Amino acid sequence: MAIQAEKAMFDLTGKVAVITGASKGIGEDMARVFARFGAKVIVSSRKQDACDALASDISAQGGEATGIAAHVGDMDQLRQLVDKSIATYGGIDILVNNAATNPVFGPSLDCDGAAFDKIMQANVKAPFELSKLCYPSMKARGGGSILMISSIAGHTPDPGLGMYSVSKASLNMLTKVLAKEWGPDGIRVNAICPGLIKTKFSQALWQDEKTLNYFTKRIPIARMGTTDEISPLALFLASDASSYSTGSLFYADGGTVI
Numbered sequence: 001m002a003i004q005a006e007k008a009m010f011d012l013t014g015k016v017a018v019i020t021g022a023s024k025g026i027g028e029d030m031a032r033v034f035a036r037f038g039a040k041v042i043v044s045s046r047k048q049d050a051c052d053a054l055a056s057d058i059s060a061q062g063g064e065a066t067g068i069a070a071h072v073g074d075m076d077q078l079r080q081l082v083d084k085s086i087a088t089y090g091g092i093d094i095l096v097n098n099a100a101t102n103p104v105f106g107p108s109l110d111c112d113g114a115a116f117d118k119i120m121q122a123n124v125k126a127p128f129e130l131s132k133l134c135y136p137s138m139k140a141r142g143g144g145s146i147l148m149i150s151s152i153a154g155h156t157p158d159p160g161l162g163m164y165s166v167s168k169a170s171l172n173m174l175t176k177v178l179a180k181e182w183g184p185d186g187i188r189v190n191a192i193c194p195g196l197i198k199t200k201f202s203q204a205l206w207q208d209e210k211t212l213n214y215f216t217k218r219i220p221i222a223r224m225g226t227t228d229e230i231s232p233l234a235l236f237l238a239s240d241a242s243s244y245s246t247g248s249l250f251y252a253d254g255g256t257v258i
Contacts, residue, residue: 035063143186195253
């Protein structure tokens with residue numbers, strides 16, 4: 001009975017999860033795991049065909065998913081994402097703000113105003129606005145869980161990723177602010193801070209062996225991580241297993257920030 005009760009704590013049956021940046025990488029893996037544990041998943045990214053492809057594959061494997069494209073830099077598309085999600089499944093219980101961008105790599109002096117605005121829009125403003133849009137549905141349903149996919153760059157600046165680091169530090173504080181304000185409404189807000197994970201987004205850091213070795217030789221677990229080492233943590237934070245956790249930053253970085 002105890003084992004069954006523990007498994008039930010991770011059960012997402014009846015929950016509706018919206019995941020941005022979900023067509024590949026960490027977002028894709030989270031969408032698949034959430035669906036396997038019973039959630040109805042809204043797969044969202046910029047391109048509808050990519051959303052549909054993943055949603056179709058999840059459904060073919062016995063899960064339930066719908067693709068709804070949205071560019072996180074467009075407020076109208078964010079509103080449509082929430083409206084369509086609620087129209088499709090009746091409400092929203094889980095939001096994963098996973099979509100992010102970093103259009104520049106190099107010294108901060110090389111980051112112009114347009115690039116800075118793009119980074120802050122996608123990495124900070126969009127999670128803020130989308131969380132606000134999901135808030136009424138979550139509150140009406142008795143609570144919910146919001147996950148911010150941050151980065152260890154929000155803890156210690158990454159070389160070549162100065163303004164990206166600034167945006168993730170801002171996202172970490174946003175996590176704490178919303179957790180403190182929305183806790184009385186039963187809405188928990190936490191952040192996952194991955195280290196170097198092998199995805200297309202981080203390709204500039206691992207495609208060159210010399211660069212990869214520079215980063216990994218300083219890590220206690222001396223290798224880069226994989227997406228399936230992030231999704232179980234996301235499942236924990238989305239589920240009742242983490243019912244007393246809010247406003248926290250959870251590091252999955254092989255010990256990089258030690």
